[in-house]
Amino acid sequence: LLKPLRPAELAPVLDLALARFxxxxxxxxxxxxxxxxxxxKGRLMARLGLxxxxxxxxxxxxxxxSRRPMVDIAKELLV
Structure with missing residues (x-):
């Protein structure tokens, strides 16, 4: 069971919930x-035998x- 919160106790609870989210x-x-x-990787392995x-x-x-994130390169490869 939860006890009622006072307004002063609500901010830390909301901060924690937001951090977890x-x-x-x-x-x-x-x-x-x-x-x-x-x-x-799987596509490269299949196509190029790597x-x-x-x-x-x-x-x-x-x-x-290309100074870009690997996930961006991977997405382009899959298009």
Whole structure:
């Protein structure tokens, strides 16, 4: 059971809830990005006959060379 909150107690509770929401959203975005990268790696492996490590290295190198996030490179590869 929850006890009634006084107005002074409400702000810290809301701050904590907002922080948890923000953390959860960031984790979900990170996981989605990893899924995209994994799919792009799979496509490189299938099309070019690369190992998983080599496919990852190529994605990483393309991201570094273009100074863009790896997930952006992976998304372009999947289009």
């Amino acid at each position: 923000t953390d959860t959203r960031a984790l979900k975005q990170s996981l989605e990005g990893r899924k995209v990268i994994e799919r792009a 190992s998983e490590d080599e496919a990852f290295r190529r994605l990483r190198r393309a991201a570094m060379d």
